[in-house]
Amino acid sequence: xxxxxxxxxxxxxxxxxxxxxxxxxxxxxxxxxxxxxxxxxxxxxxxxxxxxxxxxxxxxxxxxxxxxxxxxxxxxxxxxxxxxxxxxxxxxxxxxxxxxxxxxxxxxxxxxxxxxxxxxxxxxxxxxxxxxxxxxxxxxxxxxxxxxxxxxxxxxxxxxxxxxxxxxxxxxxxxxxxxxxxxxxxxxxxxxxxxxxxxxxxxxxxxxxxxxxxxxxxxxxxxxxxxxxxxxxxxxxxxxxxxxxxxxxxxxxxxxxxxxxxxxxxxxxxxxxxxxxxxxxxxxxxxxxxxxx
Amino acid sequence: xxxxxxxxxxxxxxxxxxxxxxxxxxxxxxxxxxxxxxxxxxxxxxxxxxxxxxxxxxxxxxxxxxxxxxxxxxxxxxxxxxxxxxxxxxxxxxxxxxxxxxxxxxxxxxxxxxxxxxxxxxxxxxxxxxxxxxxxxxxxxxxxxxxxxxxxxxxxxxxxxxxxxxxxxxxxxxxxxxxxxxxxxxxxxxxxxxxxxxxxxxxxxxxxxxxxxxxxxxxxxxxxxxxxxxxxxxxxxxxxxxxxxxxxxxxxxxxxxxxxxxxxxxxxxxxxxxxxxxxxxxxxxxxxxxxxxxxxxxxxxxxxxxxxxxxxxxxxxxxxxxxxxxxxxxxxxx
Numbered sequence: 001x002x003x004x005x006x007x008x009x010x011x012x013x014x015x016x017x018x019x020x021x022x023x024x025x026x027x028x029x030x031x032x033x034x035x036x037x038x039x040x041x042x043x044x045x046x047x048x049x050x051x052x053x054x055x056x057x058x059x060x061x062x063x064x065x066x067x068x069x070x071x072x073x074x075x076x077x078x079x080x081x082x083x084x085x086x087x088x089x090x091x092x093x094x095x096x097x098x099x100x101x102x103x104x105x106x107x108x109x110x111x112x113x114x115x116x117x118x119x120x121x122x123x124x125x126x127x128x129x130x131x132x133x134x135x136x137x138x139x140x141x142x143x144x145x146x147x148x149x150x151x152x153x154x155x156x157x158x159x160x161x162x163x164x165x166x167x168x169x170x171x172x173x174x175x176x177x178x179x180x181x182x183x184x185x186x187x188x189x190x191x192x193x194x195x196x197x198x199x200x201x202x203x204x205x206x207x208x209x210x211x212x213x214x215x216x217x218x219x220x221x222x223x224x225x226x227x228x229x230x231x232x233x234x235x236x237x238x239x240x241x242x243x244x245x246x247x248x249x250x251x252x253x254x255x256x257x258x259x260x261x262x263x264x265x266x267x268x269x270x271x272x273x274x275x276x277x278x279x280x281x282x283x284x285x286x287x288x289x290x291x292x293x
Numbered sequence: 294x295x296x297x298x299x300x301x302x303x304x305x306x307x308x309x310x311x312x313x314x315x316x317x318x319x320x321x322x323x324x325x326x327x328x329x330x331x332x333x334x335x336x337x338x339x340x341x342x343x344x345x346x347x348x349x350x351x352x353x354x355x356x357x358x359x360x361x362x363x364x365x366x367x368x369x370x371x372x373x374x375x376x377x378x379x380x381x382x383x384x385x386x387x388x389x390x391x392x393x394x395x396x397x398x399x400x401x402x403x404x405x406x407x408x409x410x411x412x413x414x415x416x417x418x419x420x421x422x423x424x425x426x427x428x429x430x431x432x433x434x435x436x437x438x439x440x441x442x443x444x445x446x447x448x449x450x451x452x453x454x455x456x457x458x459x460x461x462x463x464x465x466x467x468x469x470x471x472x473x474x475x476x477x478x479x480x481x482x483x484x485x486x487x488x489x490x491x492x493x494x495x496x497x498x499x500x501x502x503x504x505x506x507x508x509x510x511x512x513x514x515x516x517x518x519x520x521x522x523x524x525x526x527x528x529x530x531x532x533x534x535x536x537x538x539x540x541x542x543x544x545x546x547x548x549x550x551x552x553x554x555x556x557x558x559x560x561x562x563x564x565x566x567x568x569x570x571x572x573x574x575x576x577x578x579x580x581x582x583x584x585x586x587x588x589x590x591x592x593x594x595x596x597x598x599x600x601x602x603x604x605x606x607x608x609x610x611x612x613x614x615x616x617x618x619x620x621x622x623x624x625x626x627x
Contacts, residue, residue: 120505127505143504156614158502162449164389213393216421217449220392242390 056093063097115182124148125155130186132193134247135278139193144185151175162217163188187245192218194247194278201280208293209283212236219244221279225292227261235261235292239274249275266291298356299346301438305363306342314341317369321362323354356438360414364426367443368418371489374456378484378492378616381451381470383477389449391475393417396448400425400473407465412436422447429462442466445489446474452496453479454489483619491549496616500549503540535603539596542605543613548589554618556581556608561624576624589613 110116115130128144145156152175159165165185168174174181195218202223203211213222221239235256239249252274254262261267270291273282286292309317315334318324332344349359397415404411410430417423425444428436442462445454453470467479486492494500526532562570562577570577585591592609595601601609612618 118505129504129506143502145504156502156504158498158504161451161497162389162447167384213417214421215392215448217389219390219449244389 060093060096060100063093064100067094067097067101115186120145128182130182130189132186132190134190134194134197137197139197142189152178159185159189160192160216163192184245191245191247195219195241198247198279202283205280206283206287217244221249227256227258228290228293237274239279247278297438298349298359301356302346302349302359303342304439305359305366306338306345309366311338313366313369314338317362317366320365323352323358323361324348357412357414360412360426360428360438360441363441364414364416364424367426368416368424371445372487372491375485375487376454376456376489376492377458378482378496379453379455379467379479380482380496381453381474381476381479384451385475385477388475391448393423393448396423396473400469403469403472404465407469408432408462410434410436412438427462427466429459444470445493446470447497450497451476452482452493454493456489483617485618486551486553488550488552491551494549495551495613498616500547501545503537503545505541532597535599536597538603538605539593542596542610543589543593548587548593550586551588551612551618552584552586554583554588554612555620557619557621559621559623588618 106117110129110131115128118127118129119125120127125145125147128146130142130144132139132142142159143157144154144159147153147155154165154169157165163185168181168185168188172181172184199211199214199218199221202209208226210224211221212224213220219241221241223237223239225235225237227235235254238251238253238255240251240253241248242250252271254267254271256262266289270282270286273285277285283292306314315329318329318332328348332341334341400415401413404413404427408429409432412426412428412430414426415423416426423446425446426441427444428438428441430436440457440459442455442457444466446452455466458466471477471479482496484492484496558579558581559576562573565571583592589612592601592612596603596605596609608620608622611620
């Protein structure tokens with residue numbers, strides 16, 4: 001009797017377990033189904049979003065190519081339906097097209113070694129980086145952080161103090177024409193970098209030429225040459241760069257113990273050479289002609 | 294050589310540390326090579342002092358020559374004493390084209406006009422800085438060489454750095470400098486420290502500043518150090534942001550060594566829980582002083598590790614942006 005009861009009870013147990021398993025399976029299936037449904041919805045939404053983005057991008061590209069080609073934002077005859085769509089949309093597209101055009105222009109400008117402008121502090125300021133280069137070699141980059149308020153104001157910069165930044169800001173037209181201001185500043189900085197580089201190259205390449213005096217802005221340079229020959233005396237050459245936006249000197253003065261030297265035709269030619277060519281190349285020519293050791 | 298000259302020489306030799314003694318004497322023009330070799334530098338300093346005194350007597354050297362040695366020593370080791378920064382204002386038309394000889398002549402002429410007995414020595418250092426040593430006397434006494442003033446100026450910049458200046462002589466020096474550099478006036482830049490290179494770098498912006506760029510991350514090396522894949526940094530972006538903000542406020546790499554920042558408060562007391570002090574008309578005066586061996590480094594670390602909140606408060610970032618370390622804060626602002 002016990003064995004039969006066990007058998008029946010056992011069988012009943014088994015059936016009970018099977019029933020509960022089935023219920024669980026059902027639950028699991030329905031939760032799986034729910035999950036799959038949710039994924040499906042998410043994917044459908046994403047697809048719709050992407051479709052809208054594609055549409056916006058294509059119209060943006062169309063607008064942009066029109067802008068690039070003709071400078072006129074929209075063509076009168078085509079796409080009358082699109083315009084009915086909402087003039088806000090087309091205005092927005094126009095702004096976006098102009099924005100991308102400006103960004104590309106800035107990027108191109110940056111690539112050719114001009115300045116680059118970056119937005120900071122969520123649109124409340126811009127950072128302008130001015131690159132300097134001389135003879136195809138990139139030198140230092142200077143930065144200006146400008147606050148965009150009702151008046152433009154420079155809040156931070158790493159421009160050396162001997163470049164007259166304050167004078168350019170107050171006497172110049174930073175508020176009205178910032179491109180002009182940046183161009184002038186870039187001129188000053190590039191000229192300074194050029195002069196500094198010329199001095200550096202001269203010191204490196206021409207070790208026989210001694211630099212008697214120089215200043216931080218590289219606008220006054222006094223060099224000492226040794227002239228070969230019997231009258232091996234010292235010759236002092238003073239270069240003055242009165243125009244701070246140029247890399248070439250405005251005045252060259254030659255003094256020597258041998259008073260006739262400065263007025264000799266060879267040295268008159270050298271003087272003209274120093275006025276017209278950069279210092280390190282002029283010295284190479286002078287060495288070749290034998291004027292200096 | 295009289296007593297005072299002897300004393301000056303003795304003082305100077307005591308001041309120069311023994312390790313630098315030989316190099317300093319080597320640079321001094323009034324000691325020939327043989328004499329230099331004849332001095333035995335392993336002997337104690339007082340013996341060397343005796344030798345030098347005897348040598349100077351022989352050569353008939355005067356105070357002028359001894360002050361040259363002092364100047365050489367100070368130029369090589371400028372980071373002692375307390376240096377103060379001054380700013381020149383209202384440049385005139387020809388200020389950018391002043392050259393060295395013009396400046397030297399003008400300064401000497403102006404200062405000797407203002408005060409008769411004064412000893413001036415001007416030297417141009419290789420990094421385009423002009424060093425001026427002034428020993429002050431007055432109308433009746435000779436210049437006092439034991440307490441000279443040193444002035445450092447870079448031509449075409451509006452900054453002057455001074456050490457050892459008393460308030461009695463300050464207006465005289467101001468006037469001479471202003472006339473010689475063709476500016477309108479000179480004011481205190483409120484920046485002082487023991488380290489001349491630090492305050493010079495701060496005012497002339499010669500430390501490495503950081504600006505927002507399009508490519509903030511440096512280029513990756515081709516073979517980066519393999520990092521443990523089981524360690525992941527949470528909040529890596531936050532840390533990077535904080536570091537970027539800290540570097541933008543204070544600079545990157547080695548920072549100029551400032552020792553102190555002083556904020557003098559003249560604001561009204563505002564805490565409502567203290568009944569006695571709130572509501573008074575006069576401002577509550579207080580002074581907050583931050584001191585450290587390298588203040589800017591500590592502040593930068595505070596910001597990048599999160600101890601100070603970001604964005605960096607303008608009270609702290611003004612130290613680098615305005616180049617000052619003494620601020621007076623009123624209710625209207627700094």
